[in-house]
Amino acid sequence: MAVFHFELRDLPPETQALRSEVREFLGQTLAGRTAIGRAGSWGGFDPEFSLKVGARGWIGMTWPKRYGGHERTFLERYVVLEEMLAAGAPVSAHWIADRQSGPLLLRFGTEEQRQRFLPAITRGELHFAIGMSEPDSGSDLASIRTRAARADGGYLVNGTKVWTSNAHRCRWAIALFRTRVVPDKKHEGLSQFLVDLRSPGITIRPIIDLAGSHHFNEVVFQDVFVPEDLRVGGEGDGWKQVTTELAFERSGPERYLSSIALLLELIRHVGKDPDERGLVLVGRLVAHLATLRQMSLSVAGMLQAGENPNLEAALVKDLGTTFEQEIPEAVHALLDLEPTTTSGSDLQQVLGYLVQRAPSFSLRGGTREVLRGIIARGLGLR
Amino acid sequence: MSELRTLLADTVTRLFTDLVTKEALEAAEQGAWPDRLWQALEEGGLTLSLVPEAAGGAGGTWADAYVVVRAAGRHAAPVPLAETIVAGWLLAGAGLPVPLGPLTLAPVRTDDRLRLSRAGGSWRLSGTATRVPWGKAAGHVVVVSEAEQRPLVALVAADAARATADRNLALEPRDTLVFADTPVAAAAPAGPGVPARALHIYGALVRAAQMAGALAGMLQQSVRYVTERRQFGRPIGSFQAIQHALAVLAGHAAAAGIASEHAFRAADRGEPELDVAAAKIRVGEAAGVAAGIAHQVHGAIGFTYEHSLHFWTRRLWSWRAEFGSESRWAAELGRAVVGRGADALWSDLTARSTASSFPTPA
Numbered sequence: 135m136a137v138f139h140f141e142l143r144d145l146p147p148e149t150q151a152l153r154s155e156v157r158e159f160l161g162q163t164l165a166g167r168t169a170i171g172r173a174g175s176w177g178g179f180d181p182e183f184s185l186k187v188g189a190r191g192w193i194g195m196t197w198p199k200r201y202g203g204h205e206r207t208f209l210e211r212y213v214v215l216e217e218m219l220a221a222g223a224p225v226s227a228h229w230i231a232d233r234q235s236g237p238l239l240l241r242f243g244t245e246e247q248r249q250r251f252l253p254a255i256t257r258g259e260l261h262f263a264i265g266m267s268e269p270d271s272g273s274d275l276a277s278i279r280t281r282a283a284r285a286d287g288g289y290l291v292n293g294t295k296v297w298t299s300n301a302h303r304c305r306w307a308i309a310l311f312r313t314r315v316v317p318d319k320k321h322e323g324l325s326q327f328l329v330d331l332r333s334p335g336i337t338i339r340p341i342i343d344l345a346g347s348h349h350f351n352e353v354v355f356q357d358v359f360v361p362e363d364l365r366v367g368g369e370g371d372g373w374k375q376v377t378t379e380l381a382f383e384r385s386g387p388e389r390y391l392s393s394i395a396l397l398l399e400l401i402r403h404v405g406k407d408p409d410e411r412g413l414v415l416v417g418r419l420v421a422h423l424a425t426l427r428q429m430s431l432s433v434a435g436m437l438q439a440g441e442n443p444n445l446e447a448a449l450v451k452d453l454g455t456t457f458e459q460e461i462p463e464a465v466h467a468l469l470d471l472e473p474t475t476t477s478g479s480d481l482q483q484v485l486g487y488l489v490q491r492a493p494s495f496s497l498r499g500g501t502r503e504v505l506r507g508i509i510a511r512g513l514g515l516r
Numbered sequence: 517m518s519e520l521r522t523l524l525a526d527t528v529t530r531l532f533t534d535l536v537t538k539e540a541l542e543a544a545e546q547g548a549w550p551d552r553l554w555q556a557l558e559e560g561g562l563t564l565s566l567v568p569e570a571a572g573g574a575g576g577t578w579a580d581a582y583v584v585v586r587a588a589g590r591h592a593a594p595v596p597l598a599e600t601i602v603a604g605w606l607l608a609g610a611g612l613p614v615p616l617g618p619l620t621l622a623p624v625r626t627d628d629r630l631r632l633s634r635a636g637g638s639w640r641l642s643g644t645a646t647r648v649p650w651g652k653a654a655g656h657v658v659v660v661s662e663a664e665q666r667p668l669v670a671l672v673a674a675d676a677a678r679a680t681a682d683r684n685l686a687l688e689p690r691d692t693l694v695f696a697d698t699p700v701a702a703a704a705p706a707g708p709g710v711p712a713r714a715l716h717i718y719g720a721l722v723r724a725a726q727m728a729g730a731l732a733g734m735l736q737q738s739v740r741y742v743t744e745r746r747q748f749g750r751p752i753g754s755f756q757a758i759q760h761a762l763a764v765l766a767g768h769a770a771a772a773g774i775a776s777e778h779a780f781r782a783a784d785r786g787e788p789e790l791d792v793a794a795a796k797i798r799v800g801e802a803a804g805v806a807a808g809i810a811h812q813v814h815g816a817i818g819f820t821y822e823h824s825l826h827f828w829t830r831r832l833w834s835w836r837a838e839f840g841s842e843s844r845w846a847a848e849l850g851r852a853v854v855g856r857g858a859d860a861l862w863s864d865l866t867a868r869s870t871a872s873s874f875p876t877p878a
Contacts, residue, residue: 412850418801513762
């Protein structure tokens with residue numbers, strides 16, 4: 135049996151000053167933000183906020199200085215991120231590029247690509263979307279069909295991507311296309327590309343979620359030209375690269391904090407009239423929160439040590455998203471309150487928001503089923 | 517893990533693997549005292565992990581003790597090792613001599629009260645303690661109780677109490693001890709930072725680690741079983757339903773491990789009460805879910821006495837309730853959190869990974 139290993143990690147004392155700095159910044163920048171606004175957290179897209187974060191040096195923190203980065207540690211980056219998420223900061227505009235597009239370019243991009251894109255990302259100016267899923271390819275990502283066919287000086291792309299968050303707000307995306315069809319070998323012939331979302335031939339259509347919000351899009355490519363020098367990594371190396379990218383995507387603390395705004399409202403509510411049932415629920419949820427934070431910190435420590443914590447990250451995400459979904463469920467079960475969106479108390483509205491968001495928590499970034507498959511492989515069962 | 521602690525882990529694993537066999541566990545359930553095992557633990561200095569070297573102990577930290585206690589749970593060792601480690605720590609902290617032989621703790625149940633009263637130059641103990649681990653088999657009982665407005669640690673010879681034998685689900689001795697103005701062998705004020713409810717806190721701490729060990733053992737055993745057991749022409753572990761069930765079990769086992777280890781670290785820093793609360797809550801919940809899954813994947817064979825799975829699951833079902841159930845600890849943790857207010861939650865939580873302890877209600 136292959137084993138997972140979570141080594142306890144203490145944050146180095148020098149991160150305390152950084153944490154205070156971030157808290158002070160957030161206290162000022164987010165002052166007056168409503169509870170429901172905070173509940174949106176990393177769904178919130180706010181270019182002005184991202185510029186301020188970039189100016190503070192908190193995007194691309196671990197990247198080399200020659201690309202605009204700050205050469206700080208993964209643990210320092212972790213502290214900034216967990217503070218942002220706990221405060222419900224609207225990180226979505228810069229977050230995708232900071233978390234995965236930038237690191238992907240650092241790992242596999244050309245020198246020219248790094249010079250061109252990374253400094254603007256670190257300033258909080260350049261926002262990225264991700265083009266992975268397609269109408270017929272979700273969890274079975276390797277079955278994608280969007281074709282990038284060789285053309286003079288580059289590729290012509292035809293096909294459709296879906297669930298592309300913020301495509302309508304971002305200038306750039308990193309997308310996975312099929313550059314070669316290899317019969318019965320779906321993992322071969324895939325390549326990744328930087329795509330200018332304003333290229334001729336691209337149509338972006340909104341997909342409205344069940345709560346009436348517009349985050350997702352369908353992105354249709356019709357004879358879209360992508361120049362050769364925007365391919366990321368080698369032709370045909372897309373699968374290996376995209377699994378690395380997904381590991382970046384899954385390993386962060388954002389996978390257990392999505393419902394913290396509701397936990398805080400619950401604490402306020404129970405505080406007014408502390409009955410046993412309410413106290414037990416608060417204690418239980420805080421015990422989970424504290425444990426998940428230690429697990430997440432442990433994953434950050436492994437990243438800092440240059441290890442590859444794929445299995446541990448999958449475990450934390452599975453537990454973390456279960457916890458995120460359990461909070462609205464437990465609050466709903468405890469209190470005689472209707473979840474609302476257009477009226478009602480802060481608690482009711484945050485509950486209303488999260489009850490409707492919660493189903494997505496165990497879908498985005500790899501479904502629960504995909505993650506449990508990864509864990510089972512780690513246990514030696516696959 | 518430090519090199520020294522890895523060495524310690526190897527040593528205890530070897531010792532338990534050799535001496536805590538299925539036969540030894542069954543004999544203990546019949547009431548036999550596993551003397552060879554206890555002698556080996558004492559000779560290895562493992563029973564006095566937290567007693568300073570000057571007082572004849574191993575001079576270890578709580579982080580070292582975690583390795584030993586977790587391994588005891590992992591192997592379902594049928595001895596009061598965890599109790600003896602806590603008892604030795606309390607005695608040494610109070611400057612009292614630590615007797616050889618198995619020690620136990622009382623009271624275990626939060627509602628049981630033992631009273632120390634002064635009688636001339638010495639102390640006497642009164643009250644009833646139920647569910648005392650190895651209450652009859654232990655040489656001495658260590659009691660912590662408030663007397664004269666301060667926490668006092670007292671050492672009582674176990675045979676000075678009137679004892680009634682009882683068992684928990686795992687057939688570990690859980691005896692009732694009645695003290696009636698019983699003379700105390702030695703007593704002294706508890707060490708610095710040790711509160712009157714220390715047994716409740718440190719008892720829950722060691723139970724959490726034992727349970728985390730049992731969960732790790734159960735996970736490993738379950739993975740082995742589903743790889744070997746074949747149905748429909750293939751190992752049942754190749755079915756997705758079984759794989760996902762074990763993924764859930766693995767998650768709970770991992771969470772239990774880190775929650776309990778974190779609480780031991782907090783104990784080294786002092787005032788670990790709320791980290792212990794979080795650990796006992798999280799581990800207790802893991803125990804319920806994980807035992808259910810382990811039994812489900814083992815099918816009917818896991819429900820027999822012949823199969824070894826129950827050595828873990830029956831312990832988990834009992835330990836979960838000892839030194840405070842999840843609901844009791846959750847109410848306490850909830851009260852502390854609500855008392856501090858929502859705005860303090862995150863800063864209190866993050867302070868705990870660098871500083872000493874969760875602040876008490878303002």
